[in-house]
Amino acid sequence: MFTDVTFYQLPSSEFSIRREKIFARLPNNTVAVLFAGKAPVASLDESYPFLPNRNFFYLSGIEQEESVLLLIKSGGVGQSRLYLYPREPEKEKWTGRRLAYEEASEISGISDVRELSAYERDLDELLGSDINFAWDESDMSHQRYSLEQTLAKTDRFDSVTEISSFLTQLRMLKSPREQEAITRAIQVTEESLEVLLPQLRPGISEREVYAILESEMIRRGSFFQGFKTIVAGGENTLCLHYPTPVAMIQGGQMIQIDLGARAAGYSADISRAYTANTDGIRNSRQQALFELICECKETALKTIRPGSTIAKVNEETRKTAASGLRDLGVIPRSEKDPLEAVKKYYWHNTLHHLGLDVHDVCDREAAFAADMVFAVEPGIYIPEWGFGFRVEDDVLVTADGSRYLSHPQK
Numbered sequence: 155m156f157t158d159v160t161f162y163q164l165p166s167s168e169f170s171i172r173r174e175k176i177f178a179r180l181p182n183n184t185v186a187v188l189f190a191g192k193a194p195v196a197s198l199d200e201s202y203p204f205l206p207n208r209n210f211f212y213l214s215g216i217e218q219e220e221s222v223l224l225l226i227k228s229g230g231v232g233q234s235r236l237y238l239y240p241r242e243p244e245k246e247k248w249t250g251r252r253l254a255y256e257e258a259s260e261i262s263g264i265s266d267v268r269e270l271s272a273y274e275r276d277l278d279e280l281l282g283s284d285i286n287f288a289w290d291e292s293d294m295s296h297q298r299y300s301l302e303q304t305l306a307k308t309d310r311f312d313s314v315t316e317i318s319s320f321l322t323q324l325r326m327l328k329s330p331r332e333q334e335a336i337t338r339a340i341q342v343t344e345e346s347l348e349v350l351l352p353q354l355r356p357g358i359s360e361r362e363v364y365a366i367l368e369s370e371m372i373r374r375g376s377f378f379q380g381f382k383t384i385v386a387g388g389e390n391t392l393c394l395h396y397p398t399p400v401a402m403i404q405g406g407q408m409i410q411i412d413l414g415a416r417a418a419g420y421s422a423d424i425s426r427a428y429t430a431n432t433d434g435i436r437n438s439r440q441q442a443l444f445e446l447i448c449e450c451k452e453t454a455l456k457t458i459r460p461g462s463t464i465a466k467v468n469e470e471t472r473k474t475a476a477s478g479l480r481d482l483g484v485i486p487r488s489e490k491d492p493l494e495a496v497k498k499y500y501w502h503n504t505l506h507h508l509g510l511d512v513h514d515v516c517d518r519e520a521a522f523a524a525d526m527v528f529a530v531e532p533g534i535y536i537p538e539w540g541f542g543f544r545v546e547d548d549v550l551v552t553a554d555g556s557r558y559l560s561h562p563q564k
């Protein structure tokens with residue numbers, strides 16, 4: 155299999171449907187203003203890679219710096235308007251090609267696309283009318299701060315409607331198209347791991363593993379991953395987000411890999427634990443821990459269904475981990491409170507929402523519902539043994555339970 159997501163994107167109807175949901179919720183005579191943002195400066199002339207504000211992208215599908223989206227609801231009718239930098243051949247010689255307005259229309263389904271320079275003027279016009287404003291309070295961009303400063307000088311400031319929590323509610327439920335995008339991201343991720351497996355051997359370095367995985371994901375069109383790929387060998391597996399994959403991996407040591415390609419902006423999130431030898435056979439401690447972590451994952455799967463909660467899944471999987479670690483002698487039999495003692499070894503959350511952000515936006519207290527997607531990653535880390543790991547798969551909540559979107563490690 156070779157999954158290519160280079161030109162894969164969601165149809166414009168997907169973005170139109172989302173905007174309709176905002177319009178249905180927005181009070182009449184209100185304009186919601188959303189911003190793409192800008193890549194932060196790394197140093198002098200250099201910027202970090204640009205990734206658009208996710209709520210802006212969710213409603214427009216546009217990935218171009220400093221673009222602005224207006225959702226105007228007036229007379230009960232919704233009207234979308236997009237502002238973009240124009241095409242400028244001289245600038246594009248340096249920075250690469252910008253979207254033509256027709257292309258932006260095709261991607262977003264918005265017919266009213268205007269030059270970015272018109273935004274300030276149109277904003278003045280809106281401020282001169284009696285329209286109310288709405289924005290995404292979670293947006294930290296300079297563009298939103300600038301709007302905040304403008305509104306603070308007017309009497310509109312107190313009547314601003316905050317829409318980020320509503321956007322969170324929408325983003326927590328994944329449409330069939332979003333589920334398909336996540337599934338493609340998973341395919342790219344799993345195919346890259348398949349290419350790596352026969353190359354694992356004693357003496358391979360973390361950086362070589364990292365390079366193989368990155369190369370395979372990029373070859374399949376995932377240029378920016380959902381997060382920086384984690385490759386940790388031996389004791390480095392005890393660090394959850396181990397940031398510097400440079401060390402050699404000794405024969406027989408554990409290798410923790412945590413990675414997620416992206417497709418149409420959506421992330422996969424998969425963790426695997428391998429042993430660095432040619433036959434892939436784990437020693438007895440490694441095997442025992444692998445089996446226990448997989449048991450925790452099965453407990454989680456049984457607990458993930460409509461009506462359940464993040465807290466409930468954490469609680470149930472912690473019970474499985476505590477009883478397993480007692481059987482392994484890691485938690486002494488004399489321990490009076492194994493559910494407390496297990497926190498030393500089982501210390502991060504079992505699951506998180508997965509979507510446009512790898513740790514996707516959510517209401518942590520909300521009951522689960524069909525069409526939510528989670529990354530489920532029970533992890534046990536045993537400093538006394540010199541290693542630990544998590545095994546992570548992506549899961550869809552169904553009408554009566556949940557099912558894997560990825561293919562669990564055996």
Ligand SMILES: [Mn+2]
Binds near residue numbers: 423529
């Ligand atoms: Mn994860």
